Amino acid sequence: MAPNPKLHPRNQHIEGYDFTRLVAQTPELEKFTIRNPRGQRTVNFQDxxxxxxxxxxxxxxxxxIDFWDIPEGYLCPPIPGRVDYIHYLADLLADSNSQIIPRGGHIKALDIGTGASLVYPLTGQSEYGWSFTGVDIDTAALESARQISDENNLNVTLRRQIDPENIFIGAIEADDFFHLSMCNPPFHSSLEKAGKGTQRKWASLGKGRSNKLNFGGQHAELWCPGGEIGFIARMVEQSKSYKHQCLWFTSLVSKKDNLQPLNRILGRAKVDEFKIVEMAQGQKTSRFIAWTYIRQAxxxxFAASVGTPDVH
Incomplete structure (x- = not known):
């Protein structure tokens, strides 16, 4: 993979994939490597x-991470882009901490829809040592996440969300306090639209028609009633009930066109502050929104009350 200078400056993948190093660490990768038209070593991302x-x-x-695997058909996340979210969240916390990035297990993060891959807790703990609580509605995904956590001796609490209409309700308990919450919400409003999105993806890659996603995904990972805006709107509404238990609520937003209605939703929620943070990744620009009910002063x-007497 060629260098990607648009990734976050602390992203370990900014110089691309070093296949010599990767194969040395994981010899099983060797049989999957190919040469692209420029003669560079890569893999077939359709496989x-x-x-x-x-x-x-x-x-x-x-x-x-010594052990990692996911069940067939579950979302296989692109690591560089997922890690960018973690790094930008670290910058967000630094803004409330004299520009010093807080590190260590006393920093508590809530991962909504943690998925079978457990990608955010894995990378967030490795990069910054944060503690994570992962929540998901899918029992098979949680079982996979639990196996990954146990095999790697991670500091991750896993909870099942029972009600598909709830996001924070049932995920945040009475004595919980978090520095941040994060989420990669379902993009689409229906299975049909998810399928059309797949076709556009393959067409943009010049691969013709396909019913498969190269990164997989179960229906709960890809679509929900109301789509991304509906999901985040419920997230904002429910966040009001936990305004004193989380410093920053955040969510990825896949489509730039969704920002304007989400801005209106956040305005009606009377948050103290909200931000749009853009993350450029090669040809693609992604972003997340962040909002807080806690005044800057x-x-x-608040961070100290969550157990951060020293976040230097």
Missing amino acids: AKAVRMLNRALLKTHYN QRSS
Whole structure:
């Protein structure tokens, strides 16, 4: 993979994939490597097994993850882009901490829809040592996440969300306090639209028609009633009830056109502050929104109350 200078400056993948190093750490990757038209070593990203093996090698080489696998058909996340979210969240916390990035297990993060891959807790703990609580509605995904956590001795609490209409309700308990919440919400409003999105993706890659996603995905990972806007709107509405238990609520937003209605929703929620943080990744620009109900002057004391007497 060629260098990608648009990734976050702290992203370990900014110089691209070092296949010599990756194969040395994970020899099983060797049989999946090919040469692209420029003669560069890569893998076939249409091959789900190759993508899964690449992820396994990346997580082992860069994040000290000795065991990683996901059930067939579940979302296989592109590691560089997922890690960018973590790094920008670290910058967000630094803004409330005299521009010092807070590190250590006393920093508590809530991962909504943690998925079978457990990608955010894996990379977030490796990069910054944060503690994670992962929530998901899918029992098979949680079982996979639990196996990954146990095999790697991670500090991750896993909870099942029972009600598909709830996001924070049932996920945040009475004595919980978090520095941040994060989420990669379902993009589409229906299975049909998810399928059309797949076709556009393959067409943009010049691969013709296909019913497969190279990164997989179960229906709960790809679509929900109301789509991304509906999901985040419920997230904002429910966040009001936990305004004193989380410093920053955040969510990825896949489509730039969704920002305007989400801005209106956040305005009606009377949050103290909200931000749009853009993350450029090669040809693609992604973003997340962040909102807080806690006044700026009180944010440092809130962080301390969550168990951060020293976040230097």
